[in-house]
Amino acid sequence: MTRTLRLPYPTGSTLYALPIDQDPFDGDVAIEGDDTAVNGIYVFAALEDAVEYVIRKQAGGSPAESDRAVGGFDAVVQSGLTEGQAEQLDEIYAAIFPEDPDDPSVVITPGTGSITTGYLTCLDLEGAAQEEVTVYCQLMDPPADGTGFAYSTKVQSEESAANGVVEFPMLKGCSYHVWRSSVKKPEGLDLITIPTDAGSTYELPSLRGL
Secondary structure (H helix, E strand, O other): OEEEEEEEOOOOOOEEEEEOOOOOOOHHHOEEOEOOOOOOEEEEEEEEOOOOEEEEEOOOOOHHHOOEEEEEEOOOOOOOOOHHHHHHHHHHHHHHOOOOOOOOOOOOOOOOOOEEEEEEEEEOOOOOEOOOOEEEEEEEEOOOOOOOOOOOOOOEEEEOOOOOEEEEEEEOOOEEEEEEOOOOOOOOOOOEEOOOOOOOEEEOOOEEOO
């Protein structure tokens, strides 16, 4: 048997469902999410029962190059939503994610456990939101209790959505540099430290520029 499931996520991304125990990920078995029916609701059809899936956001030319997992579906789910439940969910999210392009609502994807989702808004010099601004994020200092673990300092990058919002997965207790527009990091950046008691999301300072 197969099932169809839905996942809310900021529209404009390319998401794939892949079996969670598959290593390395095989793009040939990836199921691409369809968000054409309702903004911000990705529909994944023909998922096998008794298989747990991870949802990954495309960062390169294939699902195997995805930058990170953004969600998952539990293996114990048997049939997904009924038609009535699906219609009710669609109505709710149609209100949250209006189709009017002048109202580009975006919901911040919550982190779990030791991961919070850091988010910020890109603004122009007059304070208006800027779309398609590339923002970079790099871990600089591990948490104080992080001895014995390895931490990647690879630079992450994301583009701002229509309302200027950018989000990154961040470790609680770590310090980061965040900057915009140029992959070359400016000198003199202030460290942004994520509190150890941060919730599932954490607002970062806005970034202004031309």
